[in-house]
Amino acid sequence: MDRRLIQTAVFGSPDSDDPALCPEIPEELEAFRREHAGVTIWCGTRFEGGCGRQLTTRLYTDKICHFAHYGSGGTGRPCGRKDRGKDDANHLFAKAHLASWLRAQGTTAEFDFPEPLGSAVTVRLPDGRKLHLHLDRNQPVSWDPTVWETILGPGVRDPHALIQRGYLHRVRFDDRPGGGRILLFGTEIHGRGTEHWDTLEDIVLTPEALVSRTRPADVRTPAPVPQPDKEAAERQIVTITRPTTSGPRRTDPVQKLLRHLHTDTDTPGKIKTAIGAIEKLLQTDLHPDDANRLRFALTRCLRRLEEHTQRRQSVMLQLRQKPTEGLYHLAIELIRDDPDVPQEDSDLIDSLTARLERVRAERQAAAQRAREERREEKARQAEAARQAREKEKAAQAAAAERAAQQARQARTEKVRMLAPAVRGALKKAAREDRITTWPELRDKTGLRQLNRLDHEEKLELLTLVEADTTPEEPLWSTLITEDNDSAGLRLHRDICRLLGRPLPVGDMDLIDQLHAERGRLHRRQ
Structure with missing residues (x-):
């Protein structure tokens, strides 16, 4: 690639920072020309050595397309750009x-x-x-x-x-x-x-x-x-200056001023300062190109100030007629760093600022009250929900207690008539110095219902059997054994709990207690 060909530029003006890259193939360059029709292209001053002259596009089929200076056939001011490729x-x-x-x-x-x-x-x-x-x-x-x-x-x-x-x-x-x-x-x-x-x-x-x-x-x-590399710091750095055929790059005040001028974003105060600097420079002996660039920039600055003034006046008029918070904030932005703001506009802004602060304080107070009311309402709702849950839990507990009571009554009614016969059979077993089982009790008493009793019903029956047993006497129910030892131990533990009898913690101690009580019953008869 020929590095002398200009591939980069800027749109709009010499001091623009809107970059342009020239397409390299003819088809894309044709599309580029159509897209940017009516837009000027410049060798911008924001390029190192940029001359600020206008550029045009050159279309080729035997080499890449590129930009070129107007007057590049031998007329015009020399360009000091060394790097003209894409990366420039x-x-x-x-x-x-x-x-x-x-x-x-x-x-x-x-x-x-x-x-x-x-x-x-x-x-x-x-x-x-x-x-x-x-x-x-x-x-x-x-x-x-x-x-x-x-x-x-x-x-x-x-x-x-x-x-x-x-x-x-x-x-x-x-x-x-x-x-x-x-x-x-x-x-x-x-x-x-x-x-x-x-x-x-x-x-x-x-x-x-x-x-x-x-x-x-x-x-x-x-x-x-x-942190600096110690080894590198100890090395000696030698600066090599590359020879150049072109003159030194200008660092004059024109280029410095225009580089830092942003007419679209700078405040009116900055633009007025720039206008003063431009007018002073125009009174000095300048190169014609520099003078043209300054006049171009001066026109843009004056137009920008005029547009800003017209917009500020329009917003202030609307603000007087129908003030809104949106217009207020827009006006605040427009008068910022504007030395030409009339005193009446400043007074209006001060008045609206005080009013807006009062309104803002009232809004904040109202919002605080609303938050407190919401918190209180939320607390009331939470308390009501808690009371409802407590009431529901109490109702459920009462219903469960009634159901349990009814179940106990039903079990009592079911086994009440069985208790005398079972008590008699247990006393007979004690007299005969033996133990018994539920099937044997069924056979001895002829009560077939004993086969169909569950754990709770057996517990209710034995509670009735022990109704006349004093706390000092052994329980008749200790004479009953189960096919499943764990079931028998569980039944005896539950009987003891219901009757308030002392119970050992371990199963082996409980078995020893059962043997001891059975011995007492056998000796008593």
Whole structure:
């Protein structure tokens, strides 16, 4: 590729920062011309050595298409641009993409292009943080401790910082069909490299870090500024100056003033200051091109002030006729840093500010009362719900108690007539010095109902059997054994609990107690 061909420019004016990239093939250049019909293209002053002259497009089929200066056939002022390829406008494309990205997140910022032009982009956020995009691969990275995060451009290397920080944020640029460049964001991890690239739409600026929507773990909180490499610090740095055939780049006040002038975003106070500086410069001996650029900028500044004044007057008129909070805030923004605001407008704003503060205080008080009422209502509802739950639980407990009582009564009625016969059979077993079982009791008494008794019914029956047994006497029910020892032990434990008899904890102690009581019954008869 012929590096002398101009591939980058700016739209609109010499001092614009709206970048343009010339398509390389004829079909895309034709589309580019149609898309930007009526828009002028310039060798912008925000390029290192940019001459500020107007450019045109050149279409070729035997080499790449490119921009060219008007009067490049031998007339006109020489251009001092050394780098004319795609990367020459990376700082402008970066600024455009970053500004759009921040606006999408509701944030505006101030941008600056440090010297030499094209080497870096500095972004100052409203909260005081500063981003620094380092693009010059031939210059060492400046790790400024006042910078919140430093991002490296294509081909920029700093192995020492990568080792110390563990990661480096990076950007790269891809060409977009039809002209323009796309900015991609990635994170180089020490030992892994840059594995993924995101569009800026997938990156979120938070108070703590740059966060990726697709890879939250890979985009990190800014690390401390790397410490200088001791070994590298001991080396002697030799600066080699490359010879040049063109004259030195101008650093005159014209270029400095126009570089920092932003007529679309600067406040009226800044624009008035710039107008004064421009008028002073126009009284000096200037090159015709510089004078033309200053007159162009002066016209834009005056038009911007006139438009701002007309808008401010319109908003203030509406505010007097029908004040609203929206108009008030708009007026506050319009009078900010405007030295030409009439006193009556300032008095109106002061009056509305006091009124708005009273209204805001009343709203806050009303909101506080509403919150307290909601809390009280919520507490009342919670108490009512608690009482309802308690009432429901009490009703359920009463119903359960009634059901249990009815079940006990039913069991008592069922086994009441069986108790005398069972008591007699147990006494007979005691006289005969033996124990018995439920089947044997059935056979001895002829009561077939004993086969159909469940645990609760047996418990109720034995309670009736022991009705006349004194606390000092052994229980007749100890003479009954079960086929299942655990069932028999359970039945005896439950009888003892109902009758208030002492019970040992372990089963072996309970079995010993049963044997002892049976012995007492046998000896008593």
